[in-house]
Amino acid sequence: MSLSCYFASLGCDKNLVDTEKMMALLQGDGYIFTDDAEEADVIIVNTCAFILDAKEESIETILELAEYKKSGKCRALIAAGCLAQRYADEIKNEIPEIDAIIGTSGYDDILQAVNAAIEGECPKVLKDLAYLPHNLTKRVVTGSGAVSYLKIAEGCDKHCTYCIIPKLRGPYRSTPMEELVEEAENLAKSGTKELILVAQETTVYGKDIYGKKALPDLLHKLCKIDGIEWIRIMYCYPEEITKELLEAMKTEPKVCHYLDLPIQHCDDEILKKMGRRTDENDIREKINLIREILPDASLRTTLISGFPGETEQAHEKLKNFIKEIKFDRLGVFPYSEEEGTPAAEFEGLLDEDTKNSRAEEIMLLQKDIIKKENEKYIGRTLSVFTEGYLPEDGCYIGRSFRDAPDIDGYVFFGSDNNLMTGDMVRVLIEKANDYDLVGKETH
Numbered sequence: 001m002s003l004s005c006y007f008a009s010l011g012c013d014k015n016l017v018d019t020e021k022m023m024a025l026l027q028g029d030g031y032i033f034t035d036d037a038e039e040a041d042v043i044i045v046n047t048c049a050f051i052l053d054a055k056e057e058s059i060e061t062i063l064e065l066a067e068y069k070k071s072g073k074c075r076a077l078i079a080a081g082c083l084a085q086r087y088a089d090e091i092k093n094e095i096p097e098i099d100a101i102i103g104t105s106g107y108d109d110i111l112q113a114v115n116a117a118i119e120g121e122c123p124k125v126l127k128d129l130a131y132l133p134h135n136l137t138k139r140v141v142t143g144s145g146a147v148s149y150l151k152i153a154e155g156c157d158k159h160c161t162y163c164i165i166p167k168l169r170g171p172y173r174s175t176p177m178e179e180l181v182e183e184a185e186n187l188a189k190s191g192t193k194e195l196i197l198v199a200q201e202t203t204v205y206g207k208d209i210y211g212k213k214a215l216p217d218l219l220h221k222l223c224k225i226d227g228i229e230w231i232r233i234m235y236c237y238p239e240e241i242t243k244e245l246l247e248a249m250k251t252e253p254k255v256c257h258y259l260d261l262p263i264q265h266c267d268d269e270i271l272k273k274m275g276r277r278t279d280e281n282d283i284r285e286k287i288n289l290i291r292e293i294l295p296d297a298s299l300r301t302t303l304i305s306g307f308p309g310e311t312e313q314a315h316e317k318l319k320n321f322i323k324e325i326k327f328d329r330l331g332v333f334p335y336s337e338e339e340g341t342p343a344a345e346f347e348g349l350l351d352e353d354t355k356n357s358r359a360e361e362i363m364l365l366q367k368d369i370i371k372k373e374n375e376k377y378i379g380r381t382l383s384v385f386t387e388g389y390l391p392e393d394g395c396y397i398g399r400s401f402r403d404a405p406d407i408d409g410y411v412f413f414g415s416d417n418n419l420m421t422g423d424m425v426r427v428l429i430e431k432a433n434d435y436d437l438v439g440k441e442t443h
Contacts, residue, residue: 002032003075003118006040008061009142011048013198013234015081016142017151019046021133022080022110023140029111033140037065038072042114047083049168051336058083059091066097076100076117080107082168088126101125104169105154108133129155129170137183141190146385146422147405148192150184151175152218156200158237160264161275161342162304162335165200172201174209181221188227193422194385195222196232196404203240213240216248223252229424230385232404234260238286239278246293256401257294261287262302266321267314270307273346280321287325298402300329305362306355307335309348315358319365328373329408330366332359367434370409374432381442384411386423398425400437408435415441 005026009019022044023033034040043065047058058081068074076099079091085103092098099117102110106125116123132154141148155170156163184195197218199205206214215233222231231254238261249255265271268279290297303318322330334355337344384398387410396419398411413427431438 002030003041004032004034004039004073005042005044005114006034006037006065007044007046008037008065009046010058010061011046011050011054011082013149013196014151014200015046015048017139017149017198018081018104018107020139020142021136022046022107023142024136024138025108025111026114027140028138031114037068037074040068041073042076042078042118043068043074044078044080044110044114047079047081049082049086050164051333051338053336055083062091062095062098066095069097076114078102078110078114078117080110085126085168086164088124092122092124103127103129105129105131105133108136130173131170132173132175134176135179137179137186139183139187141187141192144421145191147194147196148187149196149198150180150187150222151198152180152202152205152215153199157204158201158277159275161273161346162307162338164338164341167340169200172204172208174206174214176209177206177214177218177221180218181225184222184225184228188225191227191422193228193424194230194232195228196234198234201235201237201240202233203236203242203245213242213245216242216244219245219248219252219255223254228254230254230256230401232256232258234404236261237278238263238283241286241290243289243293246290250293256298257296258298258300258401258404259290260300260302260404264302264304265307265310265314265318267310267317270310270314273309273343274304274307275342284325298328299325300331300404300408301327303330303332303362304335305332305359306350308343308346308350310335310350310358315361319362322362322365322369326369326373327366328370328402329404330362330370331407332362332366334359371432371434374409374435374437377429377437378432379429381426381428382411382437382439384413384425384427386419386421386425388421389419396441398427400427409437410435411437411439413439413441417441 048054080102101124103126427439428442429439
């Protein structure tokens with residue numbers, strides 16, 4: 001009789017990719033999967049430890065699922081991912097129900113770890129952070145499968161002062177192109193139509209193994225895969241974006257004219273304290289270049305409000321910058337003090353009320369900007385990726401090229417056709433809401 005596994009995948013989309021690869025390894029040995037933790041023989045929590053809230057969610061999830069060792073069928077509880085990497089000894093000591101620990105670079109040993117845990121051993125798989133699992137091109141696709149993330153690299157070399165990721169994920173390591181193409185082909189065969197490229201930073205892909213930024217070359221190869229209709233690029237550091245990359249995006253019709261640029265701030269002094277490798281002038285020049293080559297480009301950014309030492313003047317400068325640039329999509333996070341990072345030792349820490357109020361001011365400002373930007377699309381026809389049907393509203397929901405899943409807006413539209421998730425349709429935009437567009441299918 002096959003043993004059943006329950007997975008809880010927390011945190012980012014990159015973690016989800018690791019989860020799907022672990023599932024494929026277990027499936028290959030006869031394990032099956034269940035959505036009911038009470039019925040699972042094995043429970044695996046792929047944890048996150050990026051910020052305090054993520055750490056707390058990971059711990060709470062482990063504690064909640066640990067109860068099934070008493071009330072359910074669970075024979076092995078496994079902690080994997082970032083929290084397991086960072087606090088391996090602490091969580092094992094504090095939560096004795098845990099039967100195995102798997103760090104961020106050890107997920108290719110999930111099968112051995114699970115088998116050992118079931119036999120009563122307590123394996124701890126913490127490999128060198130410079131190690132990169134290879135030839136894991138098979139995945140058990142979760143969700144609808146019409147949208148899949150392709151993690152093109154692991155780790156980061158930037159060492160921003162507020163970020164713990166290099167200590168959790170190690171140095172930047174690109175996955176060889178042939179492995180990524182095979183993985184993407186497998187995803188396409190399983191029904192993936194939109195492929196989203198992710199990494200801690202996508203724009204320097206290939207530099208470590210090919211001696212150059214090879215993202216344009218990868219795009220050209222991925223665009224040849226039958227079944228893939230959209231390719232979207234996330235996590236692009238502005239200083240690393242090249243004209244060659246933008247030209248590749250322009251010439252390849254499958255590549256969405258969408259760029260996620262996590263600039264974090266625009267004030268030069270704050271950027272320097274953050275350890276960023278750019279300044280306001282460079283950011284402006286790169287955005288101008290993007291809009292010159294891709295006039296219809298949708299630009300998303302993320303910001304940090306209330307970084308140590310951020311003055312009211314720097315905050316106002318950031319607001320004025322946002323007003324001027326008019327990002328299509330924007331997210332902001334109040335600064336989170338992370339132990340083990342240089343920024344945690346900086347002077348000038350701001351209180352929580354100040355950090356939160358500044359973040360709220362930015363989001364209110366962005367709300368007005370995006371409403372006006374959305375209104376520009378009224379009367380235009382957009383290609384829309386169907387996400388599903390809302391029976392209570394009597395309409396379909398989908399996304400345009402401007403919208404990444406889960407973080408951006410939606411297009412709500414009527415249609416006389418019976419559409420399925422992943423269907424690409426043309427929608428005439430008739431109305432613009434604060435964050436979303438409304439229209440009807442047209443031909």
